Amino acid sequence: MLTIGSYQVLRLLRDKVLLVWTLAFPIIMSLIFMAAFSALDDSYEADPIEMGVVQDDAYEAAEGFDAFIAALSSEQDGTHLINTHRYATAHEAETAAKNGDTVGYIEVEDGTPVLRVLPNDSAANTVPVLRAALDSYEQTRAQYAALAAQGAGPEQIAAMQVQHVSTQRAQITESPSSPTVRYYFALLAFACGMGMHISMLAVQEVVAGSSPLGARRTLAGIPRWKVLAGTLGAAWLGILVCLLAAFWFIRLVVGVDFGAHTGMCHLAIGVSSLLSCTAGAALGTVRGMRTGVVSGITCLLSLFTGLYGTAAQELADTVQNSLPLLAQLNPLWQSAHCFFSLLYYDSLAPFAHSCAVMGAMACLFLSIALVRMRRMSHEHL
Amino acid sequence: MADEAVSVEGLVKRYGEMVAVDNLSLRIESGEIFGLLGPNGSGKTTTINCVLQLLSYDRGEVAVFGRPMTATSYELKRRIGVVPQDVAVFDELTVAENIDAFCALYVPDRRRRRALVAEAIDFVDLGGFTKFRPRKLSGGLLRRLNIACGIAHQPELIILDEPTVAVDPQSRNAILDGIRGLNERGATVIYTSHYMEEVEQLCTRIMIMDAGRQLAIGTNDELKSMIGTGERIRVEIIGTEPLGEDVVEQLRRLGHVRTVDYEIPELHVECTSGAHNLSDVLGVLSGRGVAYGRVTSEPPTLNDVFLEITGRALRDEAA
Numbered sequence A: 001m002l003t004i005g006s007y008q009v010l011r012l013l014r015d016k017v018l019l020v021w022t023l024a025f026p027i028i029m030s031l032i033f034m035a036a037f038s039a040l041d042d043s044y045e046a047d048p049i050e051m052g053v054v055q056d057d058a059y060e061a062a063e064g065f066d067a068f069i070a071a072l073s074s075e076q077d078g079t080h081l082i083n084t085h086r087y088a089t090a091h092e093a094e095t096a097a098k099n100g101d102t103v104g105y106i107e108v109e110d111g112t113p114v115l116r117v118l119p120n121d122s123a124a125n126t127v128p129v130l131r132a133a134l135d136s137y138e139q140t141r142a143q144y145a146a147l148a149a150q151g152a153g154p155e156q157i158a159a160m161q162v163q164h165v166s167t168q169r170a171q172i173t174e175s176p177s178s179p180t181v182r183y184y185f186a187l188l189a190f191a192c193g194m195g196m197h198i199s200m201l202a203v204q205e206v207v208a209g210s211s212p213l214g215a216r217r218t219l220a221g222i223p224r225w226k227v228l229a230g231t232l233g234a235a236w237l238g239i240l241v242c243l244l245a246a247f248w249f250i251r252l253v254v255g256v257d258f259g260a261h262t263g264m265c266h267l268a269i270g271v272s273s274l275l276s277c278t279a280g281a282a283l284g285t286v287r288g289m290r291t292g293v294v295s296g297i298t299c300l301l302s303l304f305t306g307l308y309g310t311a312a313q314e315l316a317d318t319v320q321n322s323l324p325l326l327a328q329l330n331p332l333w334q335s336a337h338c339f340f341s342l343l344y345y346d347s348l349a350p351f352a353h354s355c356a357v358m359g360a361m362a363c364l365f366l367s368i369a370l371v372r373m374r375r376m377s378h379e380h381l
Numbered sequence B: 001m002a003d004e005a006v007s008v009e010g011l012v013k014r015y016g017e018m019v020a021v022d023n024l025s026l027r028i029e030s031g032e033i034f035g036l037l038g039p040n041g042s043g044k045t046t047t048i049n050c051v052l053q054l055l056s057y058d059r060g061e062v063a064v065f066g067r068p069m070t071a072t073s074y075e076l077k078r079r080i081g082v083v084p085q086d087v088a089v090f091d092e093l094t095v096a097e098n099i100d101a102f103c104a105l106y107v108p109d110r111r112r113r114r115a116l117v118a119e120a121i122d123f124v125d126l127g128g129f130t131k132f133r134p135r136k137l138s139g140g141l142l143r144r145l146n147i148a149c150g151i152a153h154q155p156e157l158i159i160l161d162e163p164t165v166a167v168d169p170q171s172r173n174a175i176l177d178g179i180r181g182l183n184e185r186g187a188t189v190i191y192t193s194h195y196m197e198e199v200e201q202l203c204t205r206i207m208i209m210d211a212g213r214q215l216a217i218g219t220n221d222e223l224k225s226m227i228g229t230g231e232r233i234r235v236e237i238i239g240t241e242p243l244g245e246d247v248v249e250q251l252r253r254l255g256h257v258r259t260v261d262y263e264i265p266e267l268h269v270e271c272t273s274g275a276h277n278l279s280d281v282l283g284v285l286s287g288r289g290v291a292y293g294r295v296t297s298e299p300p301t302l303n304d305v306f307l308e309i310t311g312r313a314l315r316d317e318a319a
């Protein structure tokens, strides 16, 4: 069994075409992504924007708001969102914005800060963050007042406030990853799909009805399950290594941060490769299956993981929202989702759920493959 | 019966409507080189695959070494070596690795295998090519590798399915010699081919099949004595005058002579079995004062056997 497995691995290492598809192709694609996103990534940083502040009575009345604004405009790392321009009235602030001196202004109405911005591309990235900061101020104002009453200095409180916003924002993505990470998840799932080639070919070469090699190996003098275990085990190992290589390439060379659960990512890769191996094995029992068809299936399923850009992501999201079951039936979606859940949730429960679903799928595919193989071994050649 | 290598009883295999093997029965003794002779499509490979349980069949019983053969008879399978009709080797592995990989399907022990692989390489004379990939081998060498992969585990029963298709004459002779060698070492051999000459040279017993049916079975001599055709005599007439019609007529009247053809300058006489055909024919020519040059006499070949049997079969069908 070990001999069978090791020869299978050796053959895989020497099969250059297969290696290009399963190993080199995802890595090349990650490089293409890296090139495409390097420009995009910069724009995700919230650059300080020119912002008017209406410094009227309401402003003065808002507890700690002045300190809050000061914190937002301080040069301190990470919280420098705005360069403040102060105006006495809303009218003046509006005029300044229209003149292009600022991109908008902040005004306090009934004790609530309101952000008024003109449509302007250059501020597009910072405005949402600023809005979140203001919302947060609003939400915790009461708490804030209490703190102030306890004698905390306004500067101190404001700094806390901004800190809070930053953490909140970070929590959405768990770590300061860029939204492009989603592409790399889809890419890993894609690599997973390409891995199906390996097990598909392995199965075709071991089933009597599929190839002369299969016929020959069916005549083995050792129990059949050993031949199958050796062959499929090697195929799984091959897929696993390809996926790990793609993962570490993306992690180290492309420099994508997979968040706090990088270790768990390996588990996700393990389960994904198992799913890929069994799905490929099931495909291998389909009469006349060719590598082109497997590539086609992978490319099609990858569409629903959002691999091909924003339009594909929107399509994926639409399917996911309106037909969640259909989306979840897609093994590649499951694989991408598994990585996703590691990065986007604090709790490991969604990840565990995802792994369980993939495990179940793998069992299903394996059963199909085994039943079909058994049948084909005794069918017509 | 311990010395019965293979027995097939009433084997029927259909592909849909088409009957590929039609009620075939067959016994092969240990130590034989058994030839399965028939034109392409006559059902040789199908028969072999049914025996090996690679194919399901509609009816019949197959036993190997006296025990019923099933898909999980691993003990029996270990004693069988198969050289399939289509070359089936791993393109990514070298010659030596290929042989070892297939040997490993029968012999788990690595150390024992090393000796077996070395022996197999020697046997097919691929010593100079052990590090070659199959793609780099010529057709003849590739066939030899295919054989080595099937016999490395030194099986007692070796089944070769058309091992010499598309092989140059030199390699072919090497292969045939090798098969004789295997047989001398004690292996029973089943050899399928559509080349009559090969089977005739090699096999101790032969079954002729066509359209899935057994037409004749026996030793080379038995098969030849089954048919009407005996020896074929050719005489080169070197006289100044062509042979007269009366001489030809006299030859035709000889006992055991079936046909006489005369195409200047050669005389063809086809005889049925008989001891003194050649001297009878030459006696007639000498008696008439005909001068003749080169004389050849050929015994019947399996070709004649096959032509005669299938010819009759064809006529039966037409009737």
Ligand SMILES: Nc1ncnc2c1ncn2[C@@H]1O[C@H](COP(=O)(O)OP(=O)(O)O)[C@@H](O)[C@H]1O
Binding pocket: A380, A381, B015, B018, B020, B038, B039, B040, B041, B042, B043, B044, B045, B046, B047
């Ligand atoms: N998978 C198949 N499906 C249908 N017919 C087949 C199949 N395999 C072989 N045959 C038919 O069975 C007959 C016997 O084939 P085969 O055993 O390969 O002949 P041989 O080995 O003597 O050349 C042929 O007529 C062939 O067309």
Ligand SMILES: [Mg+2]
Binding pocket: B041, B044, B045, B046, B085, B161, B162
């Ligand atoms: Mg054949």
